[in-house]
Amino acid sequence: MEETTIPLQSVTKVIGLETLGSTQDLAYELAQKGEPDGTLVLACEQTAARCQSGCVFSAGEGGVYFTLILRPQKADLCALSLSKHAAQAAADMLAEVFEIKTKVKAPHAVLAREPKTRKWKKIAGVLVETFFDETNRVALVGMGVNVNNRLSASLRETAVSVKQIIGAETSKELFLDALLDCFWKHYAHWNVSVR
Numbered sequence: 001m002e003e004t005t006i007p008l009q010s011v012t013k014v015i016g017l018e019t020l021g022s023t024q025d026l027a028y029e030l031a032q033k034g035e036p037d038g039t040l041v042l043a044c045e046q047t048a049a050r051c052q053s054g055c056v057f058s059a060g061e062g063g064v065y066f067t068l069i070l071r072p073q074k075a076d077l078c079a080l081s082l083s084k085h086a087a088q089a090a091a092d093m094l095a096e097v098f099e100i101k102t103k104v105k106a107p108h109a110v111l112a113r114e115p116k117t118r119k120w121k122k123i124a125g126v127l128v129e130t131f132f133d134e135t136n137r138v139a140l141v142g143m144g145v146n147v148n149n150r151l152s153a154s155l156r157e158t159a160v161s162v163k164q165i166i167g168a169e170t171s172k173e174l175f176l177d178a179l180l181d182c183f184w185k186h187y188a189h190w191n192v193s194v195r
Contacts, residue, residue, distance in 0.1 A: 009038055013038065013039045015041045019044065037069065038070070040180075063144055064145045065143070083108055090124045094162070110126075127142040
């Protein structure tokens with residue numbers, strides 16, 4: 001049986017900001033102005049992040065927050081399908097690199113099992129939005145992961161961070177590299193599955 005090799009994409013440009021309202025909103029504006037495929041909008045903190053239901057929340061310092069601007073080749077651009085692949089990529093990376101038990105709560109959340117409480121809690125969220133500009137299909141893949149976050153008491157019942165589970169801080173740069181590497185593998189298969 002012949003093995004098929006799918007070329008992986010990579011980030012072509014990084015726009016990094018300390019604090020931002022929403023990486024998703026900035027990425028949308030930039031995509032409308034023609035920002036290229038593979039542009040990564042990254043923030044250390046978001047003050048008006050949005051989830052799939054549209055509610056706004058703060059995404060505090062310590063997490064990894066980004067939106068990728070993608071211009072897929074796929075003919076049937078489905079945000080729900082891409083969201084599931086992005087969430088699975090995050091779950092896979094957390095399991096492989098940090099040995100954290102994870103599962104995807106379809107289609108937009110990644111849950112991690114907190115050993116101390118034995119409860120499944122949210123560790124990451126995904127927001128995928130799609131639209132067509134004048135010449136291309138555009139997908140905005142937004143993701144937020146609780147990495148070194150200090151979660152408020154009200155959030156600790158339902159959310160957890162990598163730091164809480166493994167008991168140590170993690171380099172956000174290395175974390176992002178590992179997450180993007182896993183994402184590109186999932187995206188490559190998704191992008192060629194139907195043209």
